[in-house]
Amino acid sequence: MNKKIENAFNKQINAELYSSYLYLAMSAWLESKNFKGMAHWMRAQAGEEQNHARKFYDFIHDRGGRVKLAAIDAPPTDWTSPAAAFKEAYKHECKISAMIHGLVDLAVKEKDHPASNFLQWFVSEQVEEEAHASEIAEKLSLIGDSRGPIFMIDAELGKRGG
Ligand code: FEO
Numbered sequence: 001m002n003k004k005i006e007n008a009f010n011k012q013i014n015a016e017l018y019s020s021y022l023y024l025a026m027s028a029w030l031e032s033k034n035f036k037g038m039a040h041w042m043r044a045q046a047g048e049e050q051n052h053a054r055k056f057y058d059f060i061h062d063r064g065g066r067v068k069l070a071a072i073d074a075p076p077t078d079w080t081s082p083a084a085a086f087k088e089a090y091k092h093e094c095k096i097s098a099m100i101h102g103l104v105d106l107a108v109k110e111k112d113h114p115a116s117n118f119l120q121w122f123v124s125e126q127v128e129e130e131a132h133a134s135e136i137a138e139k140l141s142l143i144g145d146s147r148g149p150i151f152m153i154d155a156e157l158g159k160r161g162g
Helices: 003-032 036-062 082-109 113-143 147-157
Strands: none
Touching: 003 036, 003 082, 036 082, 036 113, 036 147, 082 113, 113 147
16 A cells, blocks of 8 residues: 555544544533533534544555554543534534545545545545534524523434434
């Protein structure tokens, strides 16, 4: 396997696992504030991020490369409001999208067609990830401090599958 791609994909495994850790931390904070539906949504998102990490893990092995796991940074533990947490999730997804686009650029530069093809799934996935987090963050910021509508959104997010 191309060593530059292998190193970059190993870094992406770490970024996806950090994403999982970040969303689990948000889930724990939301749970502590009794926003059980939002906590459920974030916990499901944390699970999705683990799947993303596993996709890179499997691809590296399929290409005969070597997976090397590094330490995962500690995420924050507190947020000022559910809106702040979802806004941060949205910003984080934009950062992850930029990383994925950087990987696509690298794969093209290295003429690694299997890697380019593999990454296309992530390019599409990031469009959805950004859209979901942004929609929830915007709804919550429009609502402000009104408890009733916040709990309505909480109930809606609690229905998320996965
Ligand atoms: Fe794996 Fe939410 O990006």
